[in-house]
Amino acid sequence: MTDVAGNTGQAGATYFDNVPYDIDLVRPTATITLADSALTVGETTTVTFAFSEPVTGFTRDDVVLANGTLGDPTTHDNGRTWTATLTPTANVYAGANTIRVNLTGVTDIAGNTGTATASSANYTVDTRPANTAGPTATITLADTSLTVGETTVVTFAFSETVTDFTRDDIVLTDANGMLGPLTANADGKTWTAPFTPTANVEDASNTISVNLAGVRNTAG
Template sequence: ANTLRVNLSGVRDDAGNAGVGSAESSPYSVHTTRPTATIALANNTLTAGQTTTLTITFSEPVNGFDASDIVYTNGTLSAPTASAERTVWTATLTPTANTDAGVNTIRVNLAGVRNDAGNAGTGTASSTNYSVHTTRPTATIVLADSALTAGETTTVTITFNKPVNGLDASDIVCMSGTLSAPTANAERTVWTATLTPTANVHAGANTIRVNLAGVTDDAGNTGTGNAISANYSVDTVRLTATIALADTALTAGETTTVTITFNKPVNGLDTSDIVCPNGTLSAPTANAERTVWTATLTPTANAN
């Protein structure tokens, strides 16, 4: 509401008569304020599975505002919706999965909105920084030795894609063995433990599994699922043998067959491994499975 008024007493005609009162225009309006905006996020640190509300508050009611007027990084934004007064607009920001980005902003192109007088905004409005950390921990598992025998141990190395917290023995399942408490390097990306195989076990198929839900990264993201090692074998059953003679009462001119039966296939058996008093033994020969070895015992002459 504005008018122009002329004070008529300030003017005279050519005869010298001053005017009286004032002359007044009809009302006119002035609307030269352009829309401005402030941008706020309910949460400035976004992790996996989270969303946050974006609130854009304009200095006056605006029209024409939509998603095309908003520039943002590392996320997706729902269509903005307005309050009844059209001064406050909200949208939901969903961060991009598997992203680690500490520097992000949301910008509104103010030229895309107009107030009720038709004035467009100018420039952009920008939010403060927000971070996106949606990469979950993953891991690879490597054994220094994947064929374990009696008396051996091996180092298990668990390498994560980022620093993690909370890994302990309860998060690790190992077969045919026991694992020491895992210890971390300074960066908390590489954790090592010692695997001691179970005694008297013969198991060709074994794995180590890490429950990734048991660890969190520094942003608070937990892993999902399991990390699984390649196969390793455990053979800690030690060799035993039974020895049988076909004839246990040898007389002059006789020989007998000696049968040595092992609990598993063996290599390297020869006469140097066998002590035979009062006789000589031929070189032992194995069956196809190398579990049964036979030799001929010839008793010493003139012996009692």
């Protein structure tokens, strides 16, 4: 090898110039968690936004949420983990809510912006006043005029998602019949059961009731 002045390189000598450099093409992602996912009257909760790496540019404007307001996010570990206080909206029942972050609004230290959104798991809000009635139910029969050999389907439709509803909560004292097994719909609000009238009976005034004290909504 010869330079422009005609000097040849030293025989057998090899020199390397090591110039270190970094490559970071990975976009930041986020995980969102709530300390309490069932919010009731007077409660607040802490929302944690855990990014895959430290980020800048993250503000409340990057957050989309339902049935509540969020305080300003703060970080205590140089931008990797952020927390904010969520205050639920008053006088609301909402069983399906999520918090989402628009990741295009945040940037890592290498200058990569996020993409798409990150979403929390579902949380519920029930901030109705204490004197507000809990879940209610509507009971209907597919056939309201039963004769010999007939059965019918009874539907129990609640005003909201409930738990703890069993056949023990059903009152058949004035029903003149027997109820079969309850089948729950996937929505958590509707149950059905077959009803078989008592034999050798004629009665025009029959009712099926539900003891609502035995069921509760998702907020308790």
